[in-house]
Amino acid sequence: MHEEDLDGTHRPGHSPSGSPVARLGRMSAGVGRAMGRGVGRGGTAAFSGARRFTHSGGAGESGLARLLELHAFNTAGDAAVAISLAGTLFFTVPTDEASGQVALFLVLTMLPFAVVAPLIGPFLDRFRRGRRWAIGATLAARAFCCWVLAGAVSGDQTSPTFFVAALGCLVASKAYGVTRAAAVPRILPSDFTLVKANSRISLTGTAAAAISAPLAGLAALIGAPWSLRYAALLFTVGTVLAILLPARVDSSEGEEHVDLADLADPTRDETRRPGIVITHAVVNGLRSNAGLRLLSGFLTIFLAFRLREPPDSVGWSADPTLLLGLVIGGAGVGNILGVLLGNGLKSRLPERVVIAVLVLDVAAMTVIGVAFTWWTAVILGLTVGLCQSLGKLSLDALIQRDVLENVRTSMFARSETLLQLSWVTGGLIGIGLFTVGASPRLGLLAVAAILIGWLAFVLSRASEAPEPRVDRR
Structure with a gap:
């Protein structure tokens, strides 16, 4: 290499500006700068688009945008925990041993939650500043449990520390669903319905x-x-966002409180409890959603184990993890389609839609149960995701239409409690059937x-119910 003198000669040590090495260096630097600008613009555009989505329609002013942001961190953290536990508990031990451990997880999750869940709503009702701190507590508890799990996961996965920390994550995740549901009605923008708000929450989480x-x-x-430390970081950010929710989330001014007994025995008059009116349409919608959520819990656990080592009859010879990914992906696509359809249907005859999706789920289960293969499993996942999403949005529409505003917040908390318990019940059925060796x-x-039996019960009750009232807001 040469350095060019003033008279045009070259000296060793430098390259002329027009040499191939110099040109290559300038091109590489230019490409690097262009890529950097492209990534920066892409990231800025993605952030701006997400912010427009979460803040549009008055959501930024009402505080709903903050709830959307913390829900995004919640679902992101839950996804990280699921991948972490799948990689340690599920795929790294023999199938029989894994089923036993997960069965223990579910039992330990259901029993404490069955005791605690009915107390969450009354606790929030009693303390005016309960909701923000309760939501934050469920996220903070998971952040702590994930950090503990990170230390325990590399050791003995049958140790009490591992089980207790995993149990804490699972229970806190279900408690989050109850506490968040109670907060939504308090921060609705003026032109938002509950269906629209929960649709946006669902899309953000997905x-x-x-x-x-x-x-x-x-x-x-x-x-x-x-991956567990990454989840702990996400939950920590979510905790801060929960505490920063608007103060009106905690306000209970003018609210009445629904008991679980009100859901078991609906009435159209106020003779039993003045000011509390829960219509038959709402209760039937809740019953239909309980069936949908039970099916979701069952499939999540049962297919996870059955497709871990797919039998020959399934017709799948590739990586089982890929098959599980296809089924889960189908459920995710179905959930998004359900949200889009729910927004399109608005609140038209939600009491019929919520029963129709239960009928569709039962029909799909029956047909696919007879002709079960890997591709019908994907279709089943899509159908269940679609029906669960549509069913929940229809229940939201029923609550907004038929439930008085003074009990709407409490109604959301109680209904979400029952739906969470339905999911866990379905999971227990799934692990029980797998344990006894049931084929797909x-x-x-x-x-x-x-x-089918549950659908017959819902239909019989629906036929007895009087016509629902129109807009109760």
Whole structure:
């Protein structure tokens, strides 16, 4: 190499500006700067688009945008925890041993939650500043449990510390659903319905989980503790956002409180409890959603184990993890389609829609149970995701239409409690059928029979119910 003198000669040590090496250096620097600008613009555009979505329609002013943001961190953290536990508890031990451990998880999750869940709503009713701190507590508890799990996951996964920390994550996750549901009616923008608000919450959560899952997977490649530490960070941010929710989330001015007995025995008059009116349409909508959520819990657990080592009859010879991903992906697509359809249907005859989706779920379970293959499993996941999403949005529409505003917040908390318990019940049925060695077809048909009986009960009650009232707001 040469350095060019003033007279045009070259000296060793430098390259002329027009040499191939110099040109290559300038091109590389230019490409790097262009890529940097592109990534920066893409990130800025994505952030701006997300912010417009969460803050549009008055959501920024009402405080709903802050709830959307903390829900995004919640679902992102849950996705990271699911990947971490799947990589340690589920896929790294023999199938029989894994089923026993997960069965213990579910039992330990259901029993404490069954005791605590009915107390969450009354606790929030009693303390005016309960909701923000209760939501934040569920996120903070998971942040702490994930940090503890990160230390325990590399050791003995049957140790009490591992089980207790995992139990804490699962219970706190379900408690979050109850506490968040109670907060939504308090921060609705003036032109928002509950259906629209919960649709936006659902889409935000789905997008956050889709973004977080690959990041958690990359962290898990370094080591399982790192994906759990990543989850702990997400929950910590969510805790701060929960505390920063508007103060009106805690306000209970003018509110009345619904008991679980009001849901078991609906009445159209106020003779039993003045000011408390829960219509038959709302209770039937809740019953239909309980069936949908039970099916979701069953499939989540049962298919997770059955497709871990797919039998020959399924017709799948590739990686089982990929098959599970297809089924879960189908459920995610179904959930998004349900949100879009729910927004399109608005609140038209929600009492019929909520029963129709239960009928569709039962029919799909029965047909696919008879002809179960890997591709029908994907269709089943899509159908269940679609029906669960539409069913929940229809229940929201019923609550907004038929439930007086003074009990609407409490109604959301109580209904979400029952739906969470329905999911756990379905999970227990799934692990029970797997434990006794039920094949995919037998398992699906067994639960289809249970749901047919439940559907008959819902239809019989619906036929007895009087016509629902119109707009009760």
